[in-house]
Amino acid sequence: MTGPEPASADAVVLGLDLGGTQIRAAAIAPTGERHGRRAAATPLAGGPEPIYTACAALLAAVLADLPSGMRDRVAAIGVSAMGPVDPWRGTVVDPPNVVDLRDAPLADELEARLGLPAYLDRDTNVAALAEHWLGAARGCRDFLYVTVSTGLGGAIWRDDQLVLGPDGTAGEVGHVTLMPDNGPRCGCGGIGHLEAISSGSGLATQARDIVAAGGSAFLEARSRAAPITGRDVADGELAGDAACTRLMERARRAFAIACVGWVNEFNPERIVVGGTVAERQGERWLEPARAEVARTALRDPARRARIVPAELGNDVGLVGAWPLVKGRHGDPVWRARRACG
Numbered sequence: 564m565t566g567p568e569p570a571s572a573d574a575v576v577l578g579l580d581l582g583g584t585q586i587r588a589a590a591i592a593p594t595g596e597r598h599g600r601r602a603a604a605t606p607l608a609g610g611p612e613p614i615y616t617a618c619a620a621l622l623a624a625v626l627a628d629l630p631s632g633m634r635d636r637v638a639a640i641g642v643s644a645m646g647p648v649d650p651w652r653g654t655v656v657d658p659p660n661v662v663d664l665r666d667a668p669l670a671d672e673l674e675a676r677l678g679l680p681a682y683l684d685r686d687t688n689v690a691a692l693a694e695h696w697l698g699a700a701r702g703c704r705d706f707l708y709v710t711v712s713t714g715l716g717g718a719i720w721r722d723d724q725l726v727l728g729p730d731g732t733a734g735e736v737g738h739v740t741l742m743p744d745n746g747p748r749c750g751c752g753g754i755g756h757l758e759a760i761s762s763g764s765g766l767a768t769q770a771r772d773i774v775a776a777g778g779s780a781f782l783e784a785r786s787r788a789a790p791i792t793g794r795d796v797a798d799g800e801l802a803g804d805a806a807c808t809r810l811m812e813r814a815r816r817a818f819a820i821a822c823v824g825w826v827n828e829f830n831p832e833r834i835v836v837g838g839t840v841a842e843r844q845g846e847r848w849l850e851p852a853r854a855e856v857a858r859t860a861l862r863d864p865a866r867r868a869r870i871v872p873a874e875l876g877n878d879v880g881l882v883g884a885w886p887l888v889k890g891r892h893g894d895p896v897w898r899a900r901r902a903c904g
């Protein structure tokens with residue numbers, strides 16, 4: 564293990580992005596360039612060991628392919644993983660879709676297998692670090708990052724740093740109740756949460772209920788070909804299906820109402836919106852949020868907040884590895900709590 568000195572400005576970082584379906588890895592240069600990019604399917608059977616092995620193999624392959632001038636500058640590993648995570652201990656805590664990783668000491672396992680220090684945080688926090696470094700939040704002291712994808716989550720950046728909270732869960736903005744009485748059930752067990760209304764998995768769950776009730780010829784036809792996804796609902800709206808249009812309008816409206824709350828609560832300079840659902844919808848998703856904030860949020864924070872698309876796309880979890888390591892490597896806070904496990 565290398566010593567506690569901070570990562571130098573020309574350090575290279577190994578980035579690992581562990582998702583529910585795919586693991587991606589690359590070396591990240593101090594310019595943000597990605598080298599030796601690799602990907603593999605996440606092994607979802609057989610406990611945590613095959614996942615550790617797959618992650619370590621990808622990182623070892625990235626390392627082996629680097630030119631020696633870069634390999635000598637590799638300082639540490641930065642890991643983006645599905646939440647919730649304990650960033651101090653470097654553990655994945657209780658991911659709803661990958662039960663094999665409950666309380667998994669991922670950072671320790673990678674340190675032992677690669678011989679490099681490893682730092683881990685939730686995917687949305689790593690994405691916020693990336694967007695602040697090289698993306699849509701450059702130069703912001705206060706912003707929110709929100710992703711609308713399979714799930715709906717976020718990160719809070721306050722006074723030029725991430726807000727973690729004592730459990731590392733700050734920024735989980737998707738689990739707020741917007742429909743307390745008759746709302747759809749959320750993956751977390753709650754009722755009417757923003758994630759259940761507006762995320763890809765939430766749209767898919769609502770769509771399956773509509774198919775079961777015989778409420779949409781479009782969705783019924785799609786469901787015969789493959790399991791329904793959020794994308795099918797968006798396609799249905801474009802095709803003029805009434806049930807899909809209602810779901811998509813409600814998804815955008817719930818997101819817009821949530822933005823009003825975030826603007827009033829956090830007074831952000833920007834709300835940076837990423838994730839596949841929001842990216843495919845584009846301005847169709849962002850414009851109602853801007854209009855709702857202008858109409859109903861408190862005057863001064865509403866004038867300040869800009870709601871903008873994320874800029875780094877799929878690579879956000881890899882790019883963020885560099886500022887993750889840069890901010891934590893050499894800071895004793897980030898190793899003390901792991902040691903007292």
Ligand SMILES: [Zn+2]
Pocket residue numbers: 737738739749750751752753756758759
């Ligand atoms: Zn929830």
